[in-house]
Amino acid sequence: METKNFKHNDCLNFAPIDVAKGICRITNKTVFIDTPICPAFSELAKCRNCTHFVNSKQENMGICTGLEKENWTYANLVATTCAGYSKK
DSSP, rough: OOHHHHHTGGGGTTEESSHHHHHHHTOOEEEEETTTOOOOBBOOOGGBBBTEEEESSTEEEEEEESSOOOOOEEEEEEEOOOTTTBBO
8 A cells, every 4th residue: 555645634543633633543642644654554534545536627626426426525525434435
């Protein structure tokens, strides 16, 4: 898995506190979002990681084609409960 572009907020083990930091559920320590990820990284399901996400020309926006009706969506939207999510 290519992880060089991931941040802590892309990890399933990250619990956000505010816009800059959160708590790692593995270590129970505060971590900043843009610090390097750890070996315990577990990719969080987000729209940008879905096979049904089609990039648009707008930054951080795209179209979801995996549900009954195509809709605009944010690339960073968490998709853990999405019925149409399929990991790339």
